[in-house]
Amino acid sequence: MKRIVVLVSGEGSNLQALIDACQQGRINAKISAVFSNKAAAYGLERARLADIPAHALDVKAYEDRTAFDVALADAIETFQPDLVVLAGYMRILSAEFVQRFAGRMINIHPSLLPKYPGLHTHRQAIENQDAEHGTSVHFVTEQLDGGPVILQAKVPVFAEDTEEELVARVQTQEHNIYPLVVSWFADGRLALQNGQAFLDNNPLSVQGYAED
Numbered sequence: 001m002k003r004i005v006v007l008v009s010g011e012g013s014n015l016q017a018l019i020d021a022c023q024q025g026r027i028n029a030k031i032s033a034v035f036s037n038k039a040a041a042y043g044l045e046r047a048r049l050a051d052i053p054a055h056a057l058d059v060k061a062y063e064d065r066t067a068f069d070v071a072l073a074d075a076i077e078t079f080q081p082d083l084v085v086l087a088g089y090m091r092i093l094s095a096e097f098v099q100r101f102a103g104r105m106i107n108i109h110p111s112l113l114p115k116y117p118g119l120h121t122h123r124q125a126i127e128n129q130d131a132e133h134g135t136s137v138h139f140v141t142e143q144l145d146g147g148p149v150i151l152q153a154k155v156p157v158f159a160e161d162t163e164e165e166l167v168a169r170v171q172t173q174e175h176n177i178y179p180l181v182v183s184w185f186a187d188g189r190l191a192l193q194n195g196q197a198f199l200d201n202n203p204l205s206v207q208g209y210a211e212d
């Protein structure tokens, strides 16, 4: 069975969706460990409740980003993961870290990439009066939120929406599409080749997989 390591910094609702999907057999893989850069991240507690090893690394204990990322990558590799899943991991990754897990690391970002990389995506969508917003699962490359998209989900933006309402609407979709994409990877259907994402050997478009 394939092994997954998940990185979190906060609430861990996407981690929970992945735990549930593994337990229910919707993902044919095992979450071997969860790591965080924040000891207080509730995601670590979710892992412990599911009997998954949960570890926090203290950023302050390391000289710089490179040293922290080397320690984190070494710790992750003790679990020999087939896939590293970033689930609300709010720390910029060094190029060395990204290269070490190239082709086997994915992220979920709350926007319809390439629109709105970075922070405060929901606020920007509201302020710009966008008709739709959403979320993207993508392979991680050295470009922040810039790797090839695998799958997106769209939600409407209503004129009276608060940021919290839009966050919640997007997260409902995240909890559907992230387990689905992880299941594709676990089943050997997903690959990154020459900077492009492939599903079942078919190249995916800029928006990722879209059903007709």
Ligand code: GRF
Residues within 6 Å of the ligand: 008, 009, 010, 011, 012, 013, 014, 015, 043, 087, 088, 089, 108, 109, 110, 135, 171, 174
């Ligand atoms: C998600 O909305 C994800 O798109 C972003 O961070 C959030 C994490 O939420 N990268 P949670 O910790 O999974 O609840």
